[in-house]
Amino acid sequence: MKIDILSLFPEMFAGPLHQSIVGKALEKELLQVDITNYRDFTESRQHHVDDYPYGGGAGMLLQAQPIFAALDQVQQNSGDLGRVILLDPAGRQFNQAVATELAKEQHLTFICGHYEGYDERIRTQVTDEISLGDYVLTGGELGAMVIIDATVRLLPGVLGNTASAGDDSFSTGLLEYPQYTRPAVYRGLKVPDVLLSGNHQKIAQWRAYESLKRTYQRRPDLLAGLKLTAQQQAWLRIIKQQSGI
The missing domain is CATH 1.10.1270.20 (tRNA(m1g37)methyltransferase, domain 2)
Known part of the structure; x- marks a missing residue:
């Protein structure tokens, strides 16, 4: 499986993605993970990726331009984007069934948001909106880590005992x-x-x-x-x- 992650904080993934089961999947080359900092794609001279919402309101919104540009680069590098997952409280709730569904894919791309929300036009680029539950995190990085961990362990050859995943709770x-x-x-x-x-x-x-x-x-x-x-x-x-x- 190929996983691309769009994030403002790529360093957050350094530990979780190189330990335990996910780390072993990387070592076995059953998994490839690339992380793109979409701040690198902003056209703002100040390297801003957020701005105030039209019509007023609290907080800042993630701009469409850096995300669109980063997705274009990922597609150019990989040939496709696969399933594009937006981490968002409005999305369908993640569970074992969703993990099983995602584990059948060859390519997943995660968009990790920050600030108050997204420019609505970003949603036109995604195939899935997923939430961990009815609460709000500071950013989408932790949510992406959870989804990746739950999904990768279901890939063929990742777990030492092939029967382990079938016996898990919720399976x-x-x-x-x-x-x-x-x-x-x-x-x-x-x-x-x-x-x-x-x-x-x-x-x-x-x-x-x-x-x-x-x-x-x-x-x-x-x-x-x-x-x-x-x-x-x-x-x-x-x-x-x-x-x-």
Whole structure:
């Protein structure tokens, strides 16, 4: 995958993009990342990339000219822009399904904004507007890092264990089941016997049940959009009875 990032603060990406899973993806050449400082493309003598909004109002807006020029340069260098993602509070909320969708692409371009907002004409250049949630960050850099991390780990060959991503919370629509490691008993707290049994069928059943139980207890809203199997529906009735509902 090729990722281009348009940012006023390229140095913010130096640490996160060269550590852990994303760093390994770069080392394996499964990922290429280029960062463009769009301040380098401003036509302003003072190197400004923002200006006051027409009609008045609080704050400054990111100008269209530096972004358009930077995108032109990226397209010239790469041959295309791929999916152009604008980090914006008005965008659709990012989740695991969106990460899975983006992981199928060969080229992603991120526009990281600052100030009060964007000149509306910038939106004509994007294919996706994405938000991390209902809050406002100082800039789009942190949001881009989160999206890149969640997306890159889904690329083939990035994770050491190919089954890891499939077991993640939200990948199946449910939260992940509880997990344990050695020792089997620590400070009187025991690992469930079924996990020590060696019976893989029972272990798989226990994990499926506990995944459903944890989702119901902690994120019941996730169940609303899921089509549960007959077995899951039966388990859910048991879980609700045990919860006194």
